[in-house]
Each structure stands twice: as C-alpha cells, then as structure tokens.
Amino acid sequence: MKLIDGKKISSDKRAEIKEKVAKIKQQTGKIPGLATILVGGDPASRVYIQSKIKACEHAGIKSFHHDLDENSSQEAIIALIKKLSENSEIDGILLQLPLPQNKDAQECLNAISPLKDVDGLHPFNVGLLNLLKSWNEIIEKNILVSCTPLGIVHILCKSGITIDGKTAVVIGRSNLVGKPLSMLLLANNATVIMAHSRTKNLKEICKSADIVVTAVGKSRFVNKDFIKTGAAVIDVGINRTPEGLCGDVDFDAVKDMDIEITPVPGGVGPVTITMLLENTLKAFSNRRKIVA
C-alpha cells in the first residue's frame, strides 16, 4: 500500500496560493475576500468553518465570518447572502452545510451570486460544469466547481495517477461530491460509474475499477473485496468512531494490498479546504474580468 499524502499536496498548493495572493495585493492593492456563514452551533460544522477561516488567514485572504442563530429564518439567511453578494470586498461566499432542519439549503444557495459561488452549488455553475467538454475548458474558463471533487482530481494529478481511459467508480451521488466528481472525471476521459445505495453487485463493480472513490459515510464499508490490485482508492468518508476519525475504507483490511490510497484524516480533507482558497482566487479574477 502506498499512502497518498494529502497534507503534503495541500501545503504545496497553499504555498502557491499564498504567493499568488501576495502578488495580487502588490499589483492591484486589493485583497481577495471570503465570507463564511454558519447557521446554528453544530460543533463539527464549527470546527470545519474554523479551519477554513484559519486557512484563509494563513494564505493572506481576508475572511468575513457571520454567525447566525440556529433559529434564524430562511429569509434572514437569504437576506444576508444577498447583502454579501453585493459587497464588493467579498469575492466568495460559503454557506456551511448542512443547515439546521426546516431550511431549504438549495433555496439559500440559489441566492449566492454565481460569480461568488465558491462551493460550486449554484445551478448555473453546476450547469456550466456539466456542459463543458474537457478538463482544459474547465480550467481555462475558471468554472467554480465544488471543492471536494476539485481536490480529488488535484490529488490524482499530483500523485501521477492517470484518469484518461481509466474506469472510475464513484460511490455516493451527493450534489457536493458524487455528481460533480463524476462530471470532472468524465471531462478527464474516464469511464465513470455512478454507484449508490440502490446499486446491486457493488463489490464486483468496484473490483473492476482502476479508481474507486467512496463518499458514503460508513466506517469500514469498503474492504478488500471491493478493490483490485493496482487501484487508486480515494476515501472521502469522515466518520467519527470510538477509535477516532476514520474513512469509509477498512484501512487495516487493505493495508497489505498493492494499491494507492488517501488516509483519513490527512487525505482529501486538507486538499478540499485548499480548493476553497483556489476558488476564492478564481472568483476574484472572474469578477475583475467582468466587473472591472
């Protein structure tokens, strides 16, 4: 087993981003800004949002955090988002998900200006991702794509794992990971299998794949029977167990296999936050092209 070092891939990229931010400041006198919104006090969400704010500050990106009360109305959330969409100091807006119950998250996301949609969840940006025909086009047009899928493609590239012509299985069909990742892998010329809870023969299907991405949220869900020799395994799961954080893969069970794999923690997680910084820079540059 070869471990893919997400921390190293992330810190290399963050160093690049920090340099870019410094250059932007020097050349334009402007500082890219990211607004974050946390509704309610879920402890896990607070930890995530704090690491995002810290990463911004470390990279020189200005962060604007907004705490909203658990009982805030959907209208209040949308009103704040609209205000931030109009604030010219702010390039990106991140609404931390999940929202407390009885709120329609997509309705709130739809209120984010597509130009500031650093999580790539506005229908317009989702549509652009789906309509583009190649990875190059995605890069050239600076499309805002959901951070976790973007991070996964970055990990595969930096690890020298070819996507073109490979078979990739994505387990889980969420709007945040499974679906946009499928589109990114397709744009990179993989044959993509979208698998989920209704999939039959999941083991066999995964066993046929060169790349297995699991975003299920069940610890020890993926074991030896799912993975073929030589495969690359990307573990997006973050599961809290009595033994600590772990991914969807039964790590001990696969540790003697000839595979490459991202650990949890230290795999996809840090790279995801890095992509949020990258998207904030993209948004900064897209807005300047269009607005200024």
Place this chain on the structure above:
Amino acid sequence: MKLIDGKKISSDKRAEIKEKVAKIKQQTGKIPGLATILVGGDPASRVYIQSKIKACEHAGIKSFHHDLDENSSQEAIIALIKKLSENSEIDGILLQLPLPQNKDAQECLNAISPLKDVDGLHPFNVGLLNLLKSWNEIIEKNILVSCTPLGIVHILCKSGITIDGKTAVVIGRSNLVGKPLSMLLLANNATVIMAHSRTKNLKEICKSADIVVTAVGKSRFVNKDFIKTGAAVIDVGINRTPEGLCGDVDFDAVKDMDIEITPVPGGVGPVTITMLLENTLKAFSNRRKIVA
C-alpha cells in the same frame, strides 16, 4: 426480440397533449406557442424542423418559425433569441442544432430565457436537473430537460422496463443526449455507466448492463457481443446509409436475441418530438405560475 413501438408510444402521448392544449385554450383563452429557429439550409435540419412544426400544429400549439441565413452573425442569432425571449406569445424557443461553422452554439443557447428553454440546454436548467435528487422532483418542479433523454425515460416507463436498481450504460457523452440522460437514469435509481470513445472494454461493460443506450452515430456499431440476454436496448443513432436510415445497432445481428429494442426509424425519434411538445406545455405552465 421484442420491438418497442416508439410511434405508438408517441401517438398516445401526443393525443394526451392535444387534449391538454384544447383544455388550456378553453380555460385561459391562450394558445401555447413554440418558436423555432433554423440557421442555414442544411437539408437534414430542415426535415427535422418541419416535423417539429407539423407536430406543433397537429397538437394545437402555435408555431413561430424563423429562417436565418447561413451567413447570419452570432450577434444576429442572439438578437433574435432575445426578442423571442421577451415575446409573451412565445412559451418555448428551439434553436435547431448544429449551427453552421464558426458559431458558438452554447453562447446562443445561453441567450434563451431559462423559462423558455424547451431543449433544456441553458446552464441554469442543466444545473437544476443535476441538483435534483429524484425523478419525482423533476416532474413536480416541471424542470425543462433535453427532449431525447426525456423521451428515452418515457419509452422505458411505457414499456414496463424497470430502471430502479438496474445497471444502465450510456454510450456517448453529448450535452444533448448522453450527459442529461445519465442524470435522468441516476434520478431513477439506476447505476449509471457513462461510456464514450475513450472507454476500454466497451463490449464487456455493455454486456454487464440491463439497459444499453447508444448515441454514437455509427451504423452497426453495437452487435451481439455488447448485449446480454434480457437487456433493453435504446438506439438513439440516426445514420444515413446506402440502404436507408439505420441506428447504431446492427439490427440483423441481434434479431434472434431475447431483448427489447427500439427500431430506427420509429423508436426514439418520434418520442423526442413529442417531448418537445410536452416541454412547451411545461414552459407555458411555469411561465404562468411565475409571470401571471
């Protein structure tokens, strides 16, 4: 082999639509309207557009056709689209593709009001399709989805072919067919394999599937080796050969197999045009909900 009768499925649905249009006229005094645009004189495109206009007229939908010269500038196409987007008599706008060379079709499609985008190719509608989590949501929210994929799901349903839990391969990843169809099948709980020209082991992959959809554009591309016993085969190809129109499937080669299959012509084609009428009614109703 059991033939799936696309003509019958289509004419049943068109009769329903005709009734709905009559009821709309009676209740509101309004007539749903579809604008069609043909740029240049490509004979095949002209045949398609004429069948669309004829289908509209037969269903009682008012059609507004616009012929543009082969050499019309992209700006002229967009200007016409914007004018039609503002015309309250028009519920749907269809830009016949492909456009003559040197035009950016997507730029033109982006100018269509998302509310009138009966081909489901505006990024906003593509995004809505991708973000929705189930077929029911697609129906309830009256999302405008590309006509061919919509027709294929209609054909499967009317033929009593279960999608839920099945493995479906879609060969071809176009924006008009392959990608939106993959999303529709996923929303119907299929395990979806997106295959294309860079796919290795295509035969084996197809042979594992319960549903095979081919949208490749090569006559006799899919033969016996691609199809397992009991599979449903949907042939989207329309290829002109010296022997006449044919699909992607080598029909003679599979005719003794125990499969269900759509013929070409008389399979997907007529149902696609029917879905254009259906989308025009959806657009009529969506616009009234929002505008009036």
